Amino acid sequence: MPSIRLLHLTFAGADREKAQVVFDPRLTVIYGASDTGKSFVTEAIDYMLGARKLSLIPEAEGYSQILLGLELPDGSVITLVRGPQSSRVGVFNADVRDLVYRAPDFELSVSTRGSNNLSRYLLDRLGLEGALIATNDTGGTKLLGFRDLLHLCLVSETRMVSKVSPVLRSTGTSGQTAHKSVLKLLLTGRGEPAADARPNASQRRLQKGKIGLLDQLVLDVQRQLDPQGGNEGELAEQLRRLLGHQDTIALSLREITSRHAEAVARRAGLAVTLGQYDQRLAEIDDLLGRFGLLRSQYESDLARLAMVSEAGGLLGYFRTGACVFCGADPVHQTAGHDLQETTALHAAVTAENTKTHHLLSDLHLTIDDLRIQREELAGQREQSVAQSDQVDLEIARIEEELRPVENQAAEAMTARSRIEKELGLHQRIQELEEVRAGLVADGAVPGGRPTGSIPAGTVAAFDRAIERTLEAWQVRLHSVSYDQYAAELFVGDRARAGHGKGMRAVLHAAFAVSLTDYCLDKEHPHPGFVILDSPMVTYRQPGAARRTDDENLPDSVSDYFYRDLFHRFTGQAIIVENSDPPADIVQGAQVYMFSRDPHDHRFGFFPVGAAAPGGDVGEN
Template structure:
């Protein structure tokens, strides 16, 4: 969007040397004692831009014309000239700093006209892209073509307006309030009111419109309270993107750890199965070993009995030839070739046979026991090894759990934060929905008489409030974060009070923050704005709440330094400041420091020479 820049202000007269002051395209600070013409410079700029009259001061005598140099958005330098008595504005397509000797290239009326472009208002509006824009002027949606005078209230602030109780941007005249709020809305949103349709003013329609408006406004107010300390949607969207990336990283890490844990659990389960099988086999082997031990003892007992029988038979002669121990027959009478159940020699053979059989069984049993013992030992060793491996796996699983639990906790917190952000984004979507409802209501011929407040977008007001708060924070203003622009009060709220309830020093600082924040808001969003800001005495009367007025009457040094540092570093347009107090630090190379001394023999006395004709110098004192 196009921006204008003021290059110089010059007073000329037939019998008077030109009195001129040059402006930096970025920062110009004009400072010095009272009554040196600082406020008169503001008044003169406003006069050339279309104000009705120029302030009458003694020093003005002898000067007949005011020249205001401008640089257009195209880079062309022009000069606007106007008689000190008023009338039309002459436009010269060159930079003029002396009484013009040639006819003007164009003559423009000082008063705005909707039917002609030959006026200073339409010319300047065309340069900044706002010509033919419509602003609402009353509750019946009747519109009025925007005038450049509607914008000067938002960019050119005199000392009286700076400290006035009226809200920034408002004149205090109720008749003009709707139009003034609509002009502010135009700058904040870039949208004019040309789409509004005038509606009848019947009492019933008015009541219905008011009721509908009240419902939507109440819902918007509730949403606004919920979003009071919440970041802007763009920042929330950025946070959500970062959160999703972080959540993905945590999820990937947890997934990897879970996969490792699953593999360890599978291995641990296999070891447990193997351990159970080995323990079962070991238990069976132990039980079998006990039975074999009993059997071994039985065999050993049988062998001992057989051995005892054999020894007893030998001692008793049961196994020798002679008289039969069973039937008493003598050897001659014995029938050795016949079977005899009591044959002693057969009994001895039976004992020997049983002994050999039992011994064989015992030997086989011992071999089996030895093999069983060897297997039992193998099982015992394997069980110990399996247990060590299982304990090792369990330890690794516990270590993974120790790593996963904090990550899971962090992930839960991130998910909760994401849910909160998504909730707030949802609320912002509701805000947009309600704002769309208001716009749709405004388009309904039979149901639209929107209030001046309704035209101000909640989102725009929130972002504008943030810009004001940021600006005040740069100036070390106390509790700057809580300062906001209230679209219902149409005023700045600071310390839970309207700006009008504060003293004139605070009112001046808040008005300056409003004006600079509005301009920067427009610059950042490429919205139309005149491009320059003129502030008269934003600091001289300010005192912070914890500091009394100093003996020399100066505002606190910290605020002065912070203010000048901020306007040089953080403002993208042109700013011209008039102040009684001097900047405490040298200004940067792109800034212009002009000091009025009010002493004839020291530097520059003031903007215009003294009226008594004493010899003065017109030299600018450029510091830093």
């Protein structure tokens, strides 16, 4: 895209330490206390780009050359060199950043007269050589000058808060048509056509043929119209009523779909609950099965213990020899030995039987508790199943209710498309008739034709660009629009000039940034940079408390302003401010802090000691 990038601004002189700021391709911030030469940087750039004079400050004494490095749209680098009081600009086809003694590759004049001047040179590089802008409403034109573009992207502190529109240079009527025409050129990418002379006979015959062709096109479009569709006014009224009907349908759809979503959410919740019930019931059934096996084992153990108890008393009566209980031989057995051993066995069997009975009793209690839990869970699951069935019925009813409303919405959309198509055809016929009327008028008008306005669609797109910029800066406004006839920016029904200086400055900055973004995005010619002096005037100077002049400007707008320029802005931004930028911008962008303290950051634009004793550093 055709644009210019600023590389550096340098003041050089014999036996003088050069003063220089280097510009970042995206964002450069120069901030600090007042009277440190910040605004002097802006004025010096303006001077190097064609301003007639530069108000020097005492620190500039002894500097004989001012150098401005530029990268041109084709990628080549040049350096403009100009003396503090000179009307000639030397051009070096190289990046020069120090005092230069050799002759320049060529020289240009800052005067706009003649062809060998700085304005023509820069416009030629931007692809705007020979572009015309309107000077009046009767077809008068003149060549575009680079200064006509520069005032839209280099904004001084005075102009930033001025009540004069960002498009205009003064409140007077002189030159307003030209200023509006410059904005039209940037937004449309086209200059004004040269004034036509009275058409000759051949041209009139050509125009007659064009008129005949337009008449045929009008007939062709009229054949596409629905005979039952009505005229343009009736169609517009139908569309108005249809849009109201669509709004009603949309409300019904939102209400029904909201109920449907709520029912589906409830059904999903019930499905999760049923799954949990099924899982728990399966776990209980598994436990009951395992405990049933354990109960059978306990009952079998008790049966065996009873059998042992009964058989133990008989074993000593039917056998002689070794003791059946302890294995002692008869010689070692004492009187009543069989009775003693039988008693010991009985005691052991009785103890084991008692223990097993206790375990079986506890198991019965556990099994009973699990069965109670299962019954409760089964009951709860049945309730959830019933609720789920009810929700399924509700969803089905809502879907039945939704279906005709969806059909109505589809029918309304079809009808809207048909009406809008009919209105589009009527609009096309009107456009063709306007072109025809223009051709007829051209045959009777001896000179030029009135300057055309910016297409409404282009103005609307530019309005949206400004609104997006302000939204990115967190400036809360209802609507912003540019009135091309009044050349004024409006917030709602209130002109920019009717706001306080804080809001005027923010709106002016947003206008300049959005214009640059819009042109670069559309690949329209534009210098490609913005230089804004004090766009955030509502903010404190270092050490002062924050304040705002407008409720729509929160304290954080300054931070969002810098971050938007650094991360999103497609051009090059140079910002001169008093307040500190956020810490992340200080780390990422090219930032200069000018301080009154020579030991704190940078003293000012000129090195310490450049000023004469007792001299002031200059403005802001």
